[in-house]
Amino acid sequence: MSFLxxxxxAHHCSPALAGIKPANLFSCLKKNFPAFEAxxxxxxxxxxxxxxxxxxxxECPKRYLLLVYRxxxxxxxxxxxxxxxxxxxxGYPACADIPQLLQHLQRRFSNSSDFPHEIGLFLxxxxxxxxxxxxxxxxxFQLCGYWKVYTNPQSAKxxxxxxxxxxxxxxxxxxxxxxxxxxxxxx
Numbered sequence: 001m002s003f004l005x006x007x008x009x010a011h012h013c014s015p016a017l018a019g020i021k022p023a024n025l026f027s028c029l030k031k032n033f034p035a036f037e038a039x040x041x042x043x044x045x046x047x048x049x050x051x052x053x054x055x056x057x058x059e060c061p062k063r064y065l066l067l068v069y070r071x072x073x074x075x076x077x078x079x080x081x082x083x084x085x086x087x088x089x090x091g092y093p094a095c096a097d098i099p100q101l102l103q104h105l106q107r108r109f110s111n112s113s114d115f116p117h118e119i120g121l122f123l124x125x126x127x128x129x130x131x132x133x134x135x136x137x138x139x140x141f142q143l144c145g146y147w148k149v150y151t152n153p154q155s156a157k158x159x160x161x162x163x164x165x166x167x168x169x170x171x172x173x174x175x176x177x178x179x180x181x182x183x184x185x186x187x
Contacts, residue, residue, distance in 0.1 A: 013068040014170040022124045023069035058109035082127040
């Protein structure tokens with residue numbers, strides 16, 4: 001497996017890999033990963049016995065946008081009543097499973113020139129912050145970190161700290177010779 005890919009995966013996706021966040025995004029530059037599809041297949045195979053999943057949300061000439069997620073936490077996130085309501089407003093099918101929801105999200109990426117705002121719902125952002133982000137068009141936030149925080153900045157600050165410590169720990173272990181697959185329970 002590619003060490004550069006492992007480094008980038010650790011940097012961008014440690015909280016999801018560790019299970020403290022339902023999902024993370026990883027923008028993969030094609031010039032850095034010419035064998036991206038083969039690398040992705042290796043990871044999908046290596047993690048097939050876990051609830052860690054990899055989904056390419058969109059592709060453009062320069063990059064792939066990869067969603068790394070844990071199936072159970074993501075299902076819990078999208079099952080929240082307010083999240084379901086918001087997804088329904090954006091045309092997501094009711095009572096859909098994760099693959100169906102992600103297929104709809106992929107269509108939203110391909111059919112829009114804008115970044116679908118509801119991606120935050122999949123990434124575990126508080127739905128109230130997703131609503132406020134859209135309402136205020138990304139302005140008037142109280143804190144900016146992993147997302148723009150409009151409600152409960154103290155709680156978000158603590159969560160950001162936890163995500164940062166997780167990333168640092170995973171990246172440190174990589175530097176010491178561990179691999180992502182060994183760290184997260186697969187051979």
